Amino acid sequence: MTIETSHETTDVDTLSIVPIVPEELTELEGEIGAFRRGERAAAQFQSFRLRQGIYGQRQADAHMYRVKIPGGILTAAQLEALGDIARDYAPLGKGHITTRENVQYHHVPLEDTARVMRRLNQAGLSSREACGNTVRNVVTCPLAGVCRDEVFDVVPYLTAFVRYFVRKPFTQNMPRKFKPSFSPCASDCAVAPFHDIGFVAQVREVDGELRQGFRIHVGGGSSIMPRAAKPLYDFVPVEEYLRVSEAILRVFNKADMLRKNRMMARIKVLIDRIGLDAFREQVEAELREPWAAEPIDPTRWMLRRYEPTPPPAVAANGHGHDDAAFQRWRQTNVVPQRQPGYAAAYVTVPLGDLSAAQFHGLAALTRRYANGQARATVEQNLALRWVPEGKLYDLWRELVALDLGEAGAQEITDITSCPGTDSCKLGITSSMGLNRALRRALDGEDLSDPLVRKLHIKISGCPNGCGRHHLGNIGFHGAAVKSPDGRQVPAYELFVGGEYEGGRFHFAERAGEKIPAHRVPEAVRRILAHYRAERLPGEEFNAFVQRVGPAAIGQLVAGLRPIEAEAAADLFVDFDRSAAYRVERGEGECAV
Numbered sequence: 001m002t003i004e005t006s007h008e009t010t011d012v013d014t015l016s017i018v019p020i021v022p023e024e025l026t027e028l029e030g031e032i033g034a035f036r037r038g039e040r041a042a043a044q045f046q047s048f049r050l051r052q053g054i055y056g057q058r059q060a061d062a063h064m065y066r067v068k069i070p071g072g073i074l075t076a077a078q079l080e081a082l083g084d085i086a087r088d089y090a091p092l093g094k095g096h097i098t099t100r101e102n103v104q105y106h107h108v109p110l111e112d113t114a115r116v117m118r119r120l121n122q123a124g125l126s127s128r129e130a131c132g133n134t135v136r137n138v139v140t141c142p143l144a145g146v147c148r149d150e151v152f153d154v155v156p157y158l159t160a161f162v163r164y165f166v167r168k169p170f171t172q173n174m175p176r177k178f179k180p181s182f183s184p185c186a187s188d189c190a191v192a193p194f195h196d197i198g199f200v201a202q203v204r205e206v207d208g209e210l211r212q213g214f215r216i217h218v219g220g221g222s223s224i225m226p227r228a229a230k231p232l233y234d235f236v237p238v239e240e241y242l243r244v245s246e247a248i249l250r251v252f253n254k255a256d257m258l259r260k261n262r263m264m265a266r267i268k269v270l271i272d273r274i275g276l277d278a279f280r281e282q283v284e285a286e287l288r289e290p291w292a293a294e295p296i297d298p299t300r301w302m303l304r305r306y307e308p309t310p311p312p313a314v315a316a317n318g319h320g321h322d323d324a325a326f327q328r329w330r331q332t333n334v335v336p337q338r339q340p341g342y343a344a345a346y347v348t349v350p351l352g353d354l355s356a357a358q359f360h361g362l363a364a365l366t367r368r369y370a371n372g373q374a375r376a377t378v379e380q381n382l383a384l385r386w387v388p389e390g391k392l393y394d395l396w397r398e399l400v401a402l403d404l405g406e407a408g409a410q411e412i413t414d415i416t417s418c419p420g421t422d423s424c425k426l427g428i429t430s431s432m433g434l435n436r437a438l439r440r441a442l443d444g445e446d447l448s449d450p451l452v453r454k455l456h457i458k459i460s461g462c463p464n465g466c467g468r469h470h471l472g473n474i475g476f477h478g479a480a481v482k483s484p485d486g487r488q489v490p491a492y493e494l495f496v497g498g499e500y501e502g503g504r505f506h507f508a509e510r511a512g513e514k515i516p517a518h519r520v521p522e523a524v525r526r527i528l529a530h531y532r533a534e535r536l537p538g539e540e541f542n543a544f545v546q547r548v549g550p551a552a553i554g555q556l557v558a559g560l561r562p563i564e565a566e567a568a569a570d571l572f573v574d575f576d577r578s579a580a581y582r583v584e585r586g587e588g589e590c591a592v
Contacts, residue, residue, distance in 0.1 A: 015078070016124035017070040017159050017303060018166055024128065025121060028052055029114045036110075046589065051134060051172060053127025054113050056589050058425045062107045065116050068130035070162045071140045071155055071182075072101035072376035073306065076363040079374060081123035083359025089116050095359065097352040099416055099468050100179070101139045101376040102130060106423045128166055131589070133174045135165045135249070140182045141189040142375035142383035143344055145307070146337040150184035151201035152212050157238060158182045160301035164242055171249060175258035175265040178249065179221075182214075186503050190378075192217040193228040193505045194471065196267050197248060204235050213237040218248060218279070219271035222465035226507045227268040230276055232283070242296040247286040251279065308371050313341025313388045321393045329396050329407040337385065344385045345370075345395060346409035351417065351435055352380030361402045369395040378468075380416050381409055412455045413442050416468060420461025420478060421574070425586035429478030429490045431461035433575025434520055441521035445528065452528055455541055456498070462585075463493075471498040473541050474527060475508045476520060480583050483563040483572070490517040490574040490581045496527075496553050497545040506542070511554035513561055518571055523557040530556050 028049075035045040046056070055064040067082070074082075082103055086095045089112045090105040098104055108116065120126060130137060138158050145153045161180065165171055171178075181190035181198045192198025198217040203210055213235045220229030236244050248267075252258075257273070258265040271279050286292065321327070333346040347362070354362070362382065366374050371386035387395060399405040408414055415438055418424065420431030438457060447453050458472030469475030475495035480488050491514045498508030515523050530553075535544045545553060563571065574581045 015075050015306065017162055018068060018126035018128055019163060020121045020124065020126060025114065025117050028117060032110055032114060050132035050589060051129055053130030055131045057423045058586050059107065061110065063110055063113060064423055065105045065108045065113055065127065066130040067103045067120060067125055067127050068137050069102055069376055070138050071158050072142060074374050074376060076366045076372045078123045078125055079359050079363035081119055081125060083356045085116050085119055086359060087356035094353045094355050097349055097376050097380045099378050099380060099466060100137050101378060102137050133176050135171050136177050136179045138162055138180045138182060139190050139378055141184055142377045143335065144184045146339060146344060146385055147184055148338040149187065151203055154182040154184045154201050155306055156302040156304045157298060159303040160298040163301040170253050174253045175255060176262060188503050191500045193220050195220045195229055198229055202235050211237050214241050216244065219268040221266050221268045222470040224463050226470050227272065228505060232280055239295060242298050243292055247283045247292060250286050251282045307373050310371055310386050326393055326396050329405060330392060332407045332411060333409045334392060341389055343387050343389050343392060344383050345387050345392065347382040347384065347399060347404050348406040348409045348414055349381050351432055358402050358404060365395060365398055379410050379414060411453045412447060412457060413439060415439060415457045415459065417459035418461050418466035424461060426464060427461035427478065428480060428583055428585060429461050429517055430575045430577060431459045431467055431478060434459055434517060437521055437575055438524060449532065451540060469495055470507045471500045472508055473498060474524065479514050481514050481516065483567060484565055487572055488582045489563055489571055491515055492517060492520055494554065494557065496550050497542050499542050509550040511550045513554040513557055515557055515560050516571055517574060519560040523560055526556050527553060
């Protein structure tokens, strides 16, 4: 089956948003050989492989391979390719969905990375510029194109943005990485304020004519210096957004002050130093340069018909099944599309991990029940679109058989976390281990209260925030504390009150306490119990936090901080580990 674009015909099973350049595979094989023979300096090779999406791990000679998936869009054939890679080249036998809609594999030997690239390219997938100081993966709402509230479909403009900037010479070694997002409606589900650049769809009347365009936010990010991206322009017509984007990127790339310290080199730092107005002046000066003299028409790079659209759905009974587990899943994981008779079904993926068999099983389900495609989400899940409502029950039963039929997508038990010390050089704690422990703890909690169920818990293994802890109603990032006798204990900083849904945005605030890792589940229990007992009628968690103050939440768990002289031995061992804990933080490659 093929779908047409404005300038090409694309096989739907090998949909290539990032154009595949076969010579890059040959180049990777050659550079690996040259590096092994000692013909490439380590720093030179490192910079090269990062642009190919290959990241060094804390384990010697092991690599994380990151697949760049613009908009999270995956065809059935691409899911099968990802499954093949998990089976054939990933020692852990799984792939990991990230909070940027990518898929990563860990512990991959260097020589196998070229074999992984070959299999990806065969399916129309790429890892180009998934790492390094480049334009990183572009995220969007998994409902873009089918959302009932969208202003217009942003995916064609997202694909144009990806294709226009990938491999562009001046974006290959910018001061730091640059993360974009596209949101199709005012709810801003791709969270523009969280990004280096964020686009939010708008329609405005200009000279008596309705025009499509974007509000463009610039300068967001988390880590130790959280900043909300501010609107640089309230409205930029779609005919101009690439030209304005390039001007922004050129100003960023020319900011030599940022190159003095790569740890303080994100675009948010530049805007913090000179102010948004001065930054805007630089952008407008850049737009007067010769390169910007002509408009940049996005249609050349747009992919308009990026998915097959089924015919109108035939009315069928998708609601009558009385299975309580199905009804619960339907309530939490299914969203009606704007196309009558169709729904998007979220697949809850615990910890974001999928086995080879699950990748292959999901590929089959997309063909049988959806439109042959899926979407990765920033919540580390998948969404299947164009599911006829009458087929939801059968889809759910098959998801259950794949161990993927869990309800509660984007609820309190759907915890997001980065890999932490499982693989990351910068990791301080086992964030994935804490994720598992919290899921077990919440299994024993009464979660019937809808205001409790809707909470988000997010975990990062270090302050850099890959688990998006600053966006959680309850967030944690890895830390360490010491016992009275000087032994190190894995711990977490507590944050509360983050918000990013419905067009509202607020960073979580530090509650003032470090909590030993094994006591974090008890901390969550205490916070939830206090919220239930002390909130006002109908008061949501964030409003409660603002009323009582983050410090008051911290006081609830302050008694968990002290390490007694005779503390239990497991307090000194991180989750899923056997050896005594100590901080082993290497030099990360994000700033290389």
